[in-house]
Amino acid sequence: MSEGMKPLPRWIDIGVVPMLNVAMALVVSGLVIMAIGEDPYEAVMVMLNGALGYQEGLGYTLYYATNFIFTGLAVAVAFHAGLFNIGGEGQAYIGGLGVGLAMLLLDDSLPAIILLPIAIVSAAVFGGLWAAIPAYLQAYRGSHIVITTIMFNFIASAIMVYLMVNVLIEPGQQSPTSRAFSPAAMLPYMHEVFDWFGVKISRSPLNLSVVWAALCCAALWLFLWRTKWGYEIRAVGFNESAAVYAGINPKRIIMLCMIISGALAGFVGLNEISGVQHRLLLNFTAGYGFAGIAVSLMGRNHPFGIVLASLLFGLLYQGGTELAFEISSITREMVVAIQGFVILFSGALAYMTTPLLTRLYNRGLRLRTAAREAEAA
Amino acid sequence: MTAATTGGAVGESPPPAIELIGVNKSFGAVRANRDVRLFVRPGTIHGIVGENGAGKSTLMSILYGFYEADSGDIFIAGEKVRIDSSEAAIAAGIGMVHQHFMLVDTFTVLDNVMLGSESGPLLAESEALAASKLAELSENYGLHVTIDAITEDLPVGEQQRVEILKALFRGARILILDEPTGVLTPQEADQLFRILKALKDEGVTILLITHKLREIMAVTDYVSVMRHGEMVAHRTTAETTKEELAELMVGRKVAASTAKPAQEIGAAAIDVQHLSIRGTKGVPLLDDISFNVRAGEIVGVAGVSGNGQSELLEALSCIRPITQGRMVINGREITPQQPCDPAEARDIGVAHVPEDRHRMGLLTDFLARESMILGYHRRAGYSRGLFLDQAVISADCARLMEIFDVRPREPEIKSANMSGGNQQKLILAREIDKQPTVFLVGQPTRGVDIGAVEFIHGQLIDLRDKGCAILMVSVELEEIMALSDRILVMFDGRIVAEVKGSEADAKTLGLMMANAYEPAATPQPAVP
Numbered sequence: 001m002s003e004g005m006k007p008l009p010r011w012i013d014i015g016v017v018p019m020l021n022v023a024m025a026l027v028v029s030g031l032v033i034m035a036i037g038e039d040p041y042e043a044v045m046v047m048l049n050g051a052l053g054y055q056e057g058l059g060y061t062l063y064y065a066t067n068f069i070f071t072g073l074a075v076a077v078a079f080h081a082g083l084f085n086i087g088g089e090g091q092a093y094i095g096g097l098g099v100g101l102a103m104l105l106l107d108d109s110l111p112a113i114i115l116l117p118i119a120i121v122s123a124a125v126f127g128g129l130w131a132a133i134p135a136y137l138q139a140y141r142g143s144h145i146v147i148t149t150i151m152f153n154f155i156a157s158a159i160m161v162y163l164m165v166n167v168l169i170e171p172g173q174q175s176p177t178s179r180a181f182s183p184a185a186m187l188p189y190m191h192e193v194f195d196w197f198g199v200k201i202s203r204s205p206l207n208l209s210v211v212w213a214a215l216c217c218a219a220l221w222l223f224l225w226r227t228k229w230g231y232e233i234r235a236v237g238f239n240e241s242a243a244v245y246a247g248i249n250p251k252r253i254i255m256l257c258m259i260i261s262g263a264l265a266g267f268v269g270l271n272e273i274s275g276v277q278h279r280l281l282l283n284f285t286a287g288y289g290f291a292g293i294a295v296s297l298m299g300r301n302h303p304f305g306i307v308l309a310s311l312l313f314g315l316l317y318q319g320g321t322e323l324a325f326e327i328s329s330i331t332r333e334m335v336v337a338i339q340g341f342v343i344l345f346s347g348a349l350a351y352m353t354t355p356l357l358t359r360l361y362n363r364g365l366r367l368r369t370a371a372r373e374a375e376a377a
Numbered sequence: 378m379t380a381a382t383t384g385g386a387v388g389e390s391p392p393p394a395i396e397l398i399g400v401n402k403s404f405g406a407v408r409a410n411r412d413v414r415l416f417v418r419p420g421t422i423h424g425i426v427g428e429n430g431a432g433k434s435t436l437m438s439i440l441y442g443f444y445e446a447d448s449g450d451i452f453i454a455g456e457k458v459r460i461d462s463s464e465a466a467i468a469a470g471i472g473m474v475h476q477h478f479m480l481v482d483t484f485t486v487l488d489n490v491m492l493g494s495e496s497g498p499l500l501a502e503s504e505a506l507a508a509s510k511l512a513e514l515s516e517n518y519g520l521h522v523t524i525d526a527i528t529e530d531l532p533v534g535e536q537q538r539v540e541i542l543k544a545l546f547r548g549a550r551i552l553i554l555d556e557p558t559g560v561l562t563p564q565e566a567d568q569l570f571r572i573l574k575a576l577k578d579e580g581v582t583i584l585l586i587t588h589k590l591r592e593i594m595a596v597t598d599y600v601s602v603m604r605h606g607e608m609v610a611h612r613t614t615a616e617t618t619k620e621e622l623a624e625l626m627v628g629r630k631v632a633a634s635t636a637k638p639a640q641e642i643g644a645a646a647i648d649v650q651h652l653s654i655r656g657t658k659g660v661p662l663l664d665d666i667s668f669n670v671r672a673g674e675i676v677g678v679a680g681v682s683g684n685g686q687s688e689l690l691e692a693l694s695c696i697r698p699i700t701q702g703r704m705v706i707n708g709r710e711i712t713p714q715q716p717c718d719p720a721e722a723r724d725i726g727v728a729h730v731p732e733d734r735h736r737m738g739l740l741t742d743f744l745a746r747e748s749m750i751l752g753y754h755r756r757a758g759y760s761r762g763l764f765l766d767q768a769v770i771s772a773d774c775a776r777l778m779e780i781f782d783v784r785p786r787e788p789e790i791k792s793a794n795m796s797g798g799n800q801q802k803l804i805l806a807r808e809i810d811k812q813p814t815v816f817l818v819g820q821p822t823r824g825v826d827i828g829a830v831e832f833i834h835g836q837l838i839d840l841r842d843k844g845c846a847i848l849m850v851s852v853e854l855e856e857i858m859a860l861s862d863r864i865l866v867m868f869d870g871r872i873v874a875e876v877k878g879s880e881a882d883a884k885t886l887g888l889m890m891a892n893a894y895e896p897a898a899t900p901q902p903a904v905p
Contacts, residue, residue, distance in 0.1 A: 231754055245738070247752055
């Protein structure tokens with residue numbers, strides 16, 4: 001039916017469509033807020049102000065966004081090879097475990113400057129290896145990666161509970177957390193970094209991981225569109241037969257791609273464990289892995305789009321927290337519902353408006369050519 | 378027989394079965410049909426010819442309600458109708474037989490015929506009704522099919538008959554056939570033409586869409602020619618020639634079949650001994666195949682598609698592992714124990730232009746320059762360390778586009794946005810440029826316009842004359858006969874015949890393709 005129609009140009013596809021999706025989510029959220037007798041406009045203003053209006057809020061927004069960038073990139077890189085990695089949550093969890101173990105082992109004996117790269121590498125190795133198992137099962141045994149990565153989330157969770165309760169718990173503690181790291185193993189906060197240069201900003205959990213996230217975005221873009229590996233990944237994802245014809249081994253690409261994906265998800269552990277918590281604990285991934293799917297979809301699997309989507313999600317998280325705090329009748333659950341609407345409209349229903357917009361766009365094109373012809377005549 | 382209206386006939390002639398006036402259809406900026414006029418007399422076979430992309434399919438889609446025309450009128454049997462869905466087309470008495478059959482493979486013939494037009498909620502009742510109606514139709518039109526056979530078990534020609542019956546079952550008085558002979562042997566095609574003539578005699582009007590001029594000349598009464606979305610000529614078939622039609626289609630004179638000068642033939646570059654490949658269920662896809670291809674010759678592989686030609690190409694290009702036997706390609710021995718892969722095949726001088734360019738030959742979503750390095754992206758020059766050298770790739774793509782006349786000359790264009798002919802030229806450019814010594818090519822001119830066909834054939838001849846061993850798979854017999862020095866005929870995964878190119882004729886090849894050739898027996902009498 002849509003055959004013969006011109007597809008939407010890029011600026012509509014990655015600009016207008018996501019904005020429209022967010023707008024629809026906000027309208028539906030507004031209706032819900034009205035239904036409980038609150039003013040939607042006021043609610044939006046509270047959210048915006050809470051997320052962007054002051055330095056601490058902004059710091060929180062960016063701190064959340066950092067996690068979304070990591071998990072969003074993780075989903076995106078797998079997606080380019082045609083793989084749907086649902087296991088970001090587990091990979092982030094195990095990545096965090098890697099960071100925690102490395103720091104608990106080494107924080108007394110090594111200086112910060114060496115511990116930082118060790119934290120990065122251990123997050124990547126643990127996250128990557130955790131993703132490598134489902135990747136192997138997909139590539140060489142034909143088990144569907146969606147099923148296995150979901151299962152591996154549960155397994156990761158069970159392993160963490162076991163380790164925290166039985167092995168890594170700080171002696172004499174009631175709650176299952178490890179001992180705190182020594183200061184050398186703590187990633188500097190951004191307010192500390194700014195302080196080195198004499199700039200004072202408010203305290204927030206925002207730490208150096210955000211710089212690493214930005215570097216990862218740039219590196220992934222280069223990797224996907226400028227290297228032969230990226231070329232092979234995209235070839236396998238777009239058309240496996242053509243890739244095989246070209247002498248590319250899809251099995252190896254699946255392994256490569258999932259290991260990179262898992263490593264990226266593992267960096268959530270860097271932000272959370274090294275950057276904020278400074279100890280190992282349970283449930284620090286808090287759903288970031290799953291939200292990464294929506295982030296990646298919304299960002300059209302492109303690193304730049306993912307940055308924008310992550311900022312939006314960060315804003316929703318931080319603004320939502322403020323909202324629950326400021327307006328008592330809007331509960332924490334209500335905020336989760338609003339976040340859910342945004343994920344629903346920009347994730348699951350991301351392409352809902354595309355057919356309509358395509359028709360409108362083509363009609364517009366026709367009108368314009370008709371007008372030009374009339375002018376010429 | 379319908380009375381052909383002679384010049385002096387008195388009285389009103391019946392209204393045309395189909396009349397189109399000023400039909401326009403645009404897709405964005407592309408005008409697929411402009412101001413199309415068509416007049417189809419009832420009870421005739423009317424051919425529509427044109428190159429790929431000339432707008433034939435769009436026009437038929439408008440007639441069958443897949444698209445609605447932007448402007449213009451459609452008259453069926455003298456009455457103005459609006460066809461905005463296939464239901465409306467069926468109601469107007471139009472039936473369509475698609476190039477790719479729209480049949481449920483696992484259903485019986487009867488189920489397929491009545492699918493979508495069951496008479497009530499109870500299947501048994503509908504079946505009884507449908508069966509009797511179907512028997513009547515088969516009787517009236519001489520279309521014999523086994524109604525309780527499972528569709529996928531039937532030969533292709535009979536599946537096509539099911540499609541025709543399906544249309545007649547729904548009361549079609551106008552039948553549109555879109556490239557109906559693409560999947561048939563010449564004999565099956567002749568059988569189809571006999572059916573079409575029988576239908577015509579019963580008063581059915583037939584629109585035959587094809588790019589094969591031989592068929593137009595053989596079976597139609599009238600023919601209309603489309604070019605660039607316009608109807609450029611209407612002819613009475615008896616008063617025109619193939620040459621005139623070809624010229625009208627292309628808009629200029631077309632050279633006759635490619636000349637074949639003698640050449641030097643060297644040593645075998647491909648030597649295949651007892652090659653077999655088994656499919657997933659143990660069915661032999663290739664069965665004990667032995668042949669060779671020598672440097673400086675073109676060996677054509679003829680056969681109805683699906684008889685192992687694709688598997689043969691995939692085996693030789695090392696995409697598909699072999700189960701038994703051995704192949705020696707440019708001195709490299711390949712056996713089930715010593716497999717090869719496509720990357721290594723390229724390294725030993727094997728180039729491969731796959732049969733289906735969208736499935737394998739290029740990446741439609743990628744830029745032209747990205748498709749241009751497919752398979753060679755790891756070669757030094759294109760690739761520097763981990764990175765691809767964009768500047769070198771773009772420059773090389775521009776160079777090849779120039780040499781092979783790929784249009785537009787735009788390395789940054791998305792591959793999908795090039796026409797079929799230009800995509801094919803891009804792939805050929807990529808493969809020929811690597812100076813291969815073994816060249817595997819499948820359907821070199823499928824979906825390519827006539828101008829590009831000449832060019833591509835010329836390139837293949839040049840390559841052969843430079844001493845390359847070429848194996849060409851094609852379903853176009855004319856192409857096989859025009860280019861091949863030797864012809865292998867495949868049937869059911871085996872090579873059933875080998876003939877010299879100079880001694881081949883379409884009829885014998887056709888019989889061989891159906892595995893019905895008996896050298897000693899007298900040839901089948903040709904039924905007109």
